[in-house]
Amino acid sequence: MAHLGFIGLGIMGKPMAGHLLKAGHTLYVHSRTASCVKALETEGASPCTHAKEVAAKATVIFLMLPDTPDVEEVLFGKDGVSEGIKPGSTVIDMSSISPIATRRFAERLLTINVEMLDAPVSGGQTGAENGTLSIMVGGKETVFSAMQPYLELMGKNIVHIGGNGDGQVCKIANQIVVALTLAGVSEALVLASKAGADPAKVRQALLGGFAQSKILEVHGERMLKRTFAPGFRVRLHQKDLNIALQTGRELGVSLPNTALVQELLSAVSADGGADLDSSILIKALEKLANHKVG
Numbered sequence: 461m462a463h464l465g466f467i468g469l470g471i472m473g474k475p476m477a478g479h480l481l482k483a484g485h486t487l488y489v490h491s492r493t494a495s496c497v498k499a500l501e502t503e504g505a506s507p508c509t510h511a512k513e514v515a516a517k518a519t520v521i522f523l524m525l526p527d528t529p530d531v532e533e534v535l536f537g538k539d540g541v542s543e544g545i546k547p548g549s550t551v552i553d554m555s556s557i558s559p560i561a562t563r564r565f566a567e568r569l570l571t572i573n574v575e576m577l578d579a580p581v582s583g584g585q586t587g588a589e590n591g592t593l594s595i596m597v598g599g600k601e602t603v604f605s606a607m608q609p610y611l612e613l614m615g616k617n618i619v620h621i622g623g624n625g626d627g628q629v630c631k632i633a634n635q636i637v638v639a640l641t642l643a644g645v646s647e648a649l650v651l652a653s654k655a656g657a658d659p660a661k662v663r664q665a666l667l668g669g670f671a672q673s674k675i676l677e678v679h680g681e682r683m684l685k686r687t688f689a690p691g692f693r694v695r696l697h698q699k700d701l702n703i704a705l706q707t708g709r710e711l712g713v714s715l716p717n718t719a720l721v722q723e724l725l726s727a728v729s730a731d732g733g734a735d736l737d738s739s740i741l742i743k744a745l746e747k748l749a750n751h752k753v754g
Contacts, residue, residue, distance in 0.1 A: 461483075461484050461485045461486060462485050462486070462519065462520060462610075463485070463486045463488070463517060463518045463519055463520075464480055464485045464486065464487050464488070464518050464519075464520050464521075464522065464610070465487070465488045465489070465490075465508075465514035465515060465517065465518030465520065465521040465522065466480065466487060466488070466489050466490075466505075466514075466521075466522045466524070467489070467490045467491065467511050467514055467521065467522070467523050467524070467525070467534055467541075468491055468523055468524035468525040468526075468530075468534075468555070469489060469491035469493055469496035469497060469500065469524075470491070470493065470496070470524065470526075471585050471588070471690065472524055472554075472581070472584075472585065472588045473491070473496075473524030473554075473588075474491075474496045474499065474500065475585075475588040475589040476522070476524060476554070476581075476588050476593075476614045477489060477500060477505070477522070477524075478500065478503065479591050479613045479614050480522075480610065480613055480614070481500065481503055481504055481505055482503075483613050485610075486506070487500070487504070487505040487506065488505070488506045488507075488508050488513070488514045488517045488518050489501075489505045489506070489507055489508065489514070490507070490508045490509070490510060490511055490513070490514050510539035510540075511534045511535075511539060511540050511541045511544070512539040512540060512541065512543045512544035513539075513544060514541070514544070515540075515541040515542075515543070515544035515545035515546075515549070516544035516545070516546070518549070519546065519548070519549045519550070520549065520550050520552065520607065520610065521541055521545070521549065521550070521551050521552070522552050522553075522554060522610075523535075523551065523552070523553045523554060523555055524554045524555055525553075525555045525557075526555070526696070526699070527555075527557060527699055528557040528558045528561045528703075530555070531553055531555050531557050531561075531565065532561065532565065535551070535565055535568075535569070536565075536568065542568075542569070542572065542574075545572070545574055547572060547573035547574065548573060548574075549574050549575075550574070550575045550576070550577065550603060550606075550607060551569060551574060551575070551576045551577070552576075552577045552579050552607060552610075552611075553565075553576065553577070553578050553579065553580075554579045554580060554581055554595075555580065556580045556581075556628070556631050556635070556696075556699075556700050556703070557578075557580075557628060557703065558628065558703050558706070558707065559578075559598075559625035559626070559628035559629045559632065559707060560625065560707065560710065562576075562578045562598070562624060562625045562627075562628050563624050563625040566578075566599070566624035566625070567624075575599065575600065575603045576599060576624060577597055577598065577599035577603055577604060577607060577624075577627070578597070578598040578599065578624060578625060578626075578627040578628050579595050579596065579597045579598075579611060579627055580595075580596055580627055580628055580630075580631035581593040581594065581595050581596075581614075581615065581631075582594040582596070582631070582634050582638075583615070584691055584692050585690070585691060585692070587615075588614070591613065591614055591615065591616070592615065592616045593614055593615035593616070593617075594615060594616070594617040594618075594619075594634075595611050595614070595615040595617070595618045595619070596619055596621055596627040596628075596630035596631055596634070597611070597618065597619065597620045597621060597627045598620075598621055598622060598623055598624050598625050598626035598627030598628060598629075598630075599620075599623065599624050599627070600623070601620060604620045628703075629707075631700070632700070632703060632704045632707060635697065635700040635701060635704060636701070636704055636715070636718050638675060638697075638738075639697060639701055639718065639721040639722075639725075639738075640717050640718070640721055641673055641675040641676075642675055642679060642721070642738060642739065642741050643717075643720075643721045643724060643741060643745075645673075645675055645676050645679060645680050645683070645742075646683065646741050646742040646744075646745045647745055648662070648666070648671075649662065649663065649680065649683055649684070649742065649753050650742065650745045650746055650749050650751060650753055651749075653751060653752075653753040653754065654749055654751040659684060659753050659754065660684055663676065663680045663681075663684065679737075679738075679739040682737060682739040683739050683742045683753065684753065684754060686754070687737075688733070688736040688737045688739060688740040689736070689737060690735065690736060690737045691736075691737030691738070691739065692737060692738050693734070693735050693736065693737065693738070694725055694728055694729050694733050694734050694735070694736060694737070694738050694740060694741075695729065695734040695735060696738075697725060697738040698722065698725050698726065698729065698734075701718055701721065701722045701725070702722070704718055705718060705719060705722065721741070724741055724744040724745070725738065725741060725744075727744040727747070728740050728741060728743050728744050731743065
């Protein structure tokens with residue numbers, strides 16, 4: 461069994477790390493959330509005081525962190541991974557961050573003979589807990605093949621997209637599709653409800669046709685039941701769309717609908733919804749229509 465490290469034990473990271481532990485691997489963990497570290501320690505994980513210690517003890521180090529600056533700090537800051545990691549080790553960043561920064565990080569790690577995969581995920585908390593995440597991987601194919609058995613403990617749909625950064629590009633595409641579909645489902649349910657139709661029955665009918673989607677199935681139900689506990693927080697979706705828009709600007713790609721949904725998310729965030737599930741997007745449409753669904 462391998463000596464693995466996991467840094468970042470939030471809503472997603474904690475259950476993902478748990479799958480590695482349950483498979484029998486030795487696991488070294490570090491997180492700003494002491495309670496999550498303690499929970500995994502009771503299951504057999506070894507807590508570490510900083511990222512440097514994790515890197516010194518493990519040969520494969522997983523990261524699951526909020527944003528690009530967090531990943532850079534954990535990798536290259538004081539007591540970071542780069543200060544303790546052994547040549548020949550591998551870093552697998554499963555955070556959702558900038559693809560351009562990811563390529564830069566991979567180049568820096570390669571100078572100390574450390575390989576990197578970017579492996580962002582989709583599937584939310586439920587996917588993390590059930591080990592059914594979709595994982596989009598960027599990096600050398602040989603490194604991906606060597607690391608795939610570990611990824612298979614956390615996900616079911618695992619695709620090697622291309623070189624470093626390409627996994628993050630795929631995640632940007634995923635978040636655009638999710639965001640725009642959330643807006644479409646919200647608009648449809650608000651319209652149906654204000655027109656006097658039963659939005660629950662409208663959703664049921666749509667699930668049997670060409671409009672069917674995972675967003676309509678899962679988030680549509682949350683919208684109708686008003687269950688907005690995260691899931692995937694609004695502020696994290698905003699972060700991902702900011703990355704998409706920034707990348708689009710750098711590449712000269714216009715993303716007008718992404719920008720519109722980002723503004724709707726900003727509206728619900730300003731109304732106190734930043735730490736609720738992104739399905740709360742429907743509230744922005746309800747305010748514009750002066751009508752509450754249900």
